[in-house]
Amino acid sequence: MLVAGSLSNAVENGLRPAVDARLQPEAHGSAAAARLVADGGKDPDIVSLADVTLFDALLSVDWLAEFATNALVVAYDPDTGAGRRLSGGRDPWYEVLLAEDTSLGRTDPDLDPLGYRTLFCLELATGYYGTDRDLRKAVPEPDQRYPETQLLSQFETGAIDAAVVYRNMAEQRDYDYVDLPAEIDLSDPALAERYGTTSYELADETVVSGDVISYGSTLRNESERTRDVFETHITGEYLTDFGFTVPDDYPRYTGNVPESLTD
Structure with missing residues (x-):
């Protein structure tokens, strides 16, 4: 398999x-x-x-x-400064991720759907929350990309403060996480048309579009x-x-x- x-x-x-x-x-x-x-x-x-x-x-x-x-969530380490801000709900999750001292882990969009779905989620969040900054461009850092099979180990060793993951991944490992609105978490079939406004071009020029x-x-x-x-x-x-x-x-x-x- x-x-x-x-x-x-x-x-x-x-x-x-x-x-x-x-x-x-x-x-x-x-x-x-x-x-x-x-x-x-x-x-x-x-x-x-x-x-x-x-x-x-x-x-x-x-x-x-x-x-x-499945659905996308933002998992976080509650023992970090960013994690404490996320757990308390004092600040919107996307503002915490925009902070310079917050490290967000994600997977490589050219290798893994979770990677490009993270970008879709951030793009949808920009419109949903009406942010001044383009979250898809402002949040991700190139050096915070990991293979999907290594992302969680980076999270567990404290190398990153938070990670965009599938809900099942967070629940299986009992991680703290922020639930995202259905409008941006790619989970609701009724919102497929909204998700489809996003896309990503893989390294081989294959274009994948947002969907449930x-x-x-x-x-x-x-x-x-x-x-x-x-x-x-x-x-x-x-x-x-x-x-x-x-x-x-x-x-x-x-x-x-x-x-x-x-x-």
């Missing part, structure tokens, strides 16, 4: 105990994971990404299943064992146990889905 970094803990500790097969999950930022498969560097049975648009943009798969959603956060998966090598794992992966109760949201109409299939999965 090649999975998004934000799925890693859930797959290791939720999916693994729920199946009989021997799993070999490997986690990367979703854009990086998709390129590994597209370039022939990896040949996994299952690919699960944090942005369904990457399947078409980088992989051109025949079908996929959307199986979970939705995780997708496809089964590349079908057998009875891989099919059983896949079905448990996209329907298992472990997803909500690990902080993901599963809408009533999920899993939602797109494309030429094998009959063995829809019967």
Whole structure:
């Protein structure tokens, strides 16, 4: 299995105990994971990404299943000056992040949807709060970008004061965090048109647009064992146990889905 970094803990500790097969999950930022498969560097049975648009943009798969959603939050270290300001609610979260003495961690937008979704969130926040400064340009610092699998370790060692993360990541690790309005946290399907006003051009010139956060998966090598794992992966109760949201109409299939999965 090649999975998004934000799925890693859930797959290791939720999916693994729920199946009989021997799993070999490997986690990367979703854009990086998709390129590994597209370039022939990896040949996994299952690919699960944090942005369904990457399947078409980088992989051109025949079908996929959307199986979970998420939301962006601002996690913070309550023992830092910035963390105390965020926890007390004395100042708006974006003003705290604008302060010169606040270090905000984020992932690389060229490798990971969390990275470009952070930029989308900041752009949407500029309009939502009517700030004088363009938050997308003013808040991020180039030297505060980390691979998704390393971002949380930077946070936990005190190297950064705060980080834009998925809600499930914060809840799994019992981090303090600021809930963001639905208008900017990319969680509400009713606000998809608003989210779509943002975009980012990846290093390979692929343009990704803002949308509701939705995780997708496809089964590349079908057998009875891989099919059983896949079905448990996209329907298992472990997803909500690990902080993901599963809408009533999920899993939602797109494309030429094998009959063995829809019967």
